Amino acid sequence: MTTVAELPAGFADKVLSAQSTFRSVMDAMARPGSVQRIAAAAGVPAAMMRGTAAIALTLFDHDTPLWLDPSMSATSDVTKWLKFHTGAPVIADSSICSFALIGDARSLPSLDRFAFGSNEYPDRSTTLVLQVESLTQGPSIELRGPGIDGVAVLRAAIQPADLFERLKINQTLFPRGIDVVLVADDTIVAIPRTTRLVAKGG
Amino acid sequence: MTAVQENGKQARRRAAMAVLSHSDAAEIASRLEAMAVPVYENLREPENGLVMVRGRIGGDGAPFNLGEATVSRAAVRLSTGELGFGYTLGRDRQKARMIALCDALVQSDEFAGAVESQVIAPLRTRMISERNRTAAETAATRVDFYTLVRGEG
Numbered sequence: 001m002t003t004v005a006e007l008p009a010g011f012a013d014k015v016l017s018a019q020s021t022f023r024s025v026m027d028a029m030a031r032p033g034s035v036q037r038i039a040a041a042a043g044v045p046a047a048m049m050r051g052t053a054a055i056a057l058t059l060f061d062h063d064t065p066l067w068l069d070p071s072m073s074a075t076s077d078v079t080k081w082l083k084f085h086t087g088a089p090v091i092a093d094s095s096i097c098s099f100a101l102i103g104d105a106r107s108l109p110s111l112d113r114f115a116f117g118s119n120e121y122p123d124r125s126t127t128l129v130l131q132v133e134s135l136t137q138g139p140s141i142e143l144r145g146p147g148i149d150g151v152a153v154l155r156a157a158i159q160p161a162d163l164f165e166r167l168k169i170n171q172t173l174f175p176r177g178i179d180v181v182l183v184a185d186d187t188i189v190a191i192p193r194t195t196r197l198v199a200k201g202g
Numbered sequence: 203m204t205a206v207q208e209n210g211k212q213a214r215r216r217a218a219m220a221v222l223s224h225s226d227a228a229e230i231a232s233r234l235e236a237m238a239v240p241v242y243e244n245l246r247e248p249e250n251g252l253v254m255v256r257g258r259i260g261g262d263g264a265p266f267n268l269g270e271a272t273v274s275r276a277a278v279r280l281s282t283g284e285l286g287f288g289y290t291l292g293r294d295r296q297k298a299r300m301i302a303l304c305d306a307l308v309q310s311d312e313f314a315g316a317v318e319s320q321v322i323a324p325l326r327t328r329m330i331s332e333r334n335r336t337a338a339e340t341a342a343t344r345v346d347f348y349t350l351v352r353g354e355g
Contacts, residue, residue, distance in 0.1 A: 014249065084246075
């Protein structure tokens with residue numbers, strides 16, 4: 001039984017915070033490559049960034065199985081916090097999870113270990129929430145696809161370095177595929193399955 | 203902490219919860235105001251929801267879903283680390299928060315005595331006297347039915 005525990009609080013204002021975070025995630029998905037800020041404040045477990053915590057409180061519930069990478073599940077803090085505030089089941093099998101939280105993006109497992117959805121239900125795929133170093137500084141990345149007028153340029157320090165090469169599987173799998181949300185502190189960038197890498201600069 | 207101590211604490215919390223959830227929100231509030239409440243934070247903001255109430259016919263039949271009931275819940279943490287949880291029927295969010303606060307106070311060594319004597323004990327006395335009064339009122343209207351045996355002739 002937990003009587004004395006360091007369990008960070010959830011959103012101070014549940015409804016408005018969840019709505020504004022949902023709006024940020026939706027805008028990020030609609031405009032791939034654009035940097036969105038998450039304004040909502042919540043308590044955050046040590047292994048999580050602010051943006052990841054807000055996304056968790058907004059999108060996770062008992063119907064969304066989660067998979068945590070070893071850096072997230074190293075201590076029970078994150079699992080306890082997620083269970084208390086979202087009620088989402090944390091599972092060991094990454095191939096059936098709705099969301100995967102990746103704390104240490106360098107050790108991102110091979111993408112085929114996650115769910116791609118089926119042709120009938122492409123929405124039953126895994127959305128990766130990837131914590132990266134920066135989404136405002138770093139090498140430039142040019143993206144193209146629906147929601148982008150021409151080319152979107154993102155300057156970001158993204159790990160793993162070959163993330164976009166790995167995401168090329170989305171081209172062949174479509175309509176199945178993997179959606180990615182990159183988080184750096186309180187900023188997010190979404191890379192939905194329709195977005196393609198055009199060029200990578202220094 | 204030994205298992206015995208832990209069980210004792212759990213029993214105290216359970217007893218406090220039984221009183222608080224049946225008490226009037228305004229009364230809990232006025233009694234809590236009277237005592238020095240330590241600093242606390244809202245771990246889970248008070249919120250409303252539904253629970254499915256299940257029942258068994260005759261108390262031992264097959265379980266069935268009776269219907270949904272509104273509940274409010276909240277969780278708080280004292281600055282000293284105690285976690286308190288509050289659940290109550292109805293949509294009174296402040297009541298859920300106060301129950302959570304009392305639950306946390308009951309667990310804290312420093313405040314357990316004060317919250318018991320100033321909040322829970324008076325409420326318990328009131329709840330019991332109220333129950334006794336209702337029982338007495340009901341008992342006064344009791345009618346005993348006799349089966350009259352039709353006499354011969």
